[in-house]
Amino acid sequence: MLRLDGLSKFFGGLPALQDVSISVPAGQLTALIGPNGAGKSTLINCMTGVLPPSSGSIRFLDQEIAGFTAHRITRLGIHRTFQNLxxxxxxxxxxxxxxxxxxxxxxxxxxxxxxxxxxxxxxxxxxxxxxxxxxxxxxxxxxxxxxxxxxxxxxxxxxxxxxxxxKPKLLLLDEPVAGLNAEETAAVGEQLRNLRRAGHTILLVEHDMDLVMNIADLVVVLDSGRCIATGTADEVRRNPLVLEAYLGRMEATA
Ligand SMILES: Nc1ncnc2c1ncn2[C@@H]1O[C@H](COP(=O)(O)OP(=O)(O)OP(=O)(O)O)[C@@H](O)[C@H]1O
Ligand SMILES: [Mg+2]
Structure with missing residues (x-):
């Protein structure tokens, strides 16, 4: 449904996204994970026209939308939630x-x-x-x-x-359970699963690994602005690059 090719975004010469190429398949729940500052929100902001990408392509249902305004992208059927309310x-x-x-x-x-x-x-x-x-x-x-x-x-x-x-065609959710307690997280997890069952296409940015592993069809991992892994939750969990860049760092800070 959505395909990014070689997407980059620089802030004052510093790269927040570097040459990211990923796909979001229709009817599935794709999780986007990665450590703080990996570029997840920047990616969502580029997809929704909140920020113009520096270079690269964003194709949505076979239409190039990179650089479109937020309003225009919303009208095409990409809706979102924000990390900060x-x-x-x-x-x-x-x-x-x-x-x-x-x-x-x-x-x-x-x-x-x-x-x-x-x-x-x-x-x-x-x-x-x-x-x-x-x-x-x-x-x-x-x-x-x-x-x-x-x-x-x-x-x-x-x-x-x-x-x-x-009734969006694509739903982008930037950390919808951040700050919620375990019970609330489980409830929202169930609500997301219902949306997925009802046929929604979802890209979910999330830090809660249990939630991601439970509900994602596909997991994409960003680290320092680059996509370092894509696969099922199990594949990604076993990927040494991911363990080092993400899970390893989490354990180190735990
Ligand atoms: N508007 C901005 N101006 C300058 N730098 C920015 C801007 N937005 C993001 N950045 C920088 O880009 C990088 C990626 O930030 P981003 O918010 O996309 O990360 P994130 O993966 O969403 O992190 P988190 O998990 O903390 O939400 C960071 O280094 C951040 O400081
Ligand atoms: Mg973020």
């Missing part, structure tokens, strides 16, 4: 989720908010879709709560509901 704290949960029906990502979020009155009045259908998305993440009874008063775990789920409400 980006909710409108004073708006209700319902309204936050409704903004996912216009556009999301980067600078276009404000446009989404400006279009809310229009959305609210565009009859019940959109509301029903938003309620359905909230229901999937156990949020339906909090529809009228201001998003700002929710517990952290619920805020993460509002982001997920907002990302899926527009």
């Amino acid at each position: 980006r909710l409108f704290p004073r708006l209700s949960v319902l309204d936050n989720v409704l903004t996912g029906l216009t556009c999301e990502g980067g600078e276009s979020m404000i446009m989404a908010m400006l279009r809310l009155p229009y959305l609210r009045h565009r009859e019940r259908q959109l509301k029903l879709r938003a309620l359905e998305a909230m229901d999937q993440f156990g949020l339906a009874d909090k529809a009228q709560w201001p998003a700002g008063v929710l517990a952290y775990g619920d805020k993460k789920r509002v982001e997920l509901a907002r990302a899926i409400v527009g």
Whole structure:
């Protein structure tokens, strides 16, 4: 569904991504892992038009999208969540989720908010879709709560509901369980598995290795801006390069 070829991104001459070539197959859950600073969020930001890549190609459903604006990429059907929460704290949960029906990502979020009155009045259908998305993440009874008063775990789920409400073709999730406790992580893991079963194509950035090993069809490993391994969870787990670059370092810091 999505293919990167020779993708690089430099910040002031320093490489955050170097010659990355990976594929995200349709209907599967691909996990993107790697140590802090490996370039995972930068990769998502390039795929969603939040950042322009320095060079290389991003093909989505046979269309070149490298350098497209965030708004245009959202309209093509690539939706995302952010590593750091980006909710409108004073708006209700319902309204936050409704903004996912216009556009999301980067600078276009404000446009989404400006279009809310229009959305609210565009009859019940959109509301029903938003309620359905909230229901999937156990949020339906909090529809009228201001998003700002929710517990952290619920805020993460509002982001997920907002990302899926527009029925994206490709869903990019940047650490959706970061900061959640074990029970909440398991619940979100189950919700991601349900999305995968329902046919969603997902690219999941995640540090929680147990979660990744349990739900990913394919694992891609980044280290210092380079792709160092691709394979099933078992293949990647046994790859000496990965053990050294990622798991080894984790054990060393544990
Ligand atoms: N806007 C930016 N300007 C300058 N440098 C940046 C910018 N964004 C990221 N970087 C740098 O690019 C590298 C990759 O960062 P990135 O956030 O993509 O890593 P990550 O794999 O998502 O890490 P984490 O697991 O901590 O979220 C880091 O060295 C980071 O400091
Ligand atoms: Mg990141």
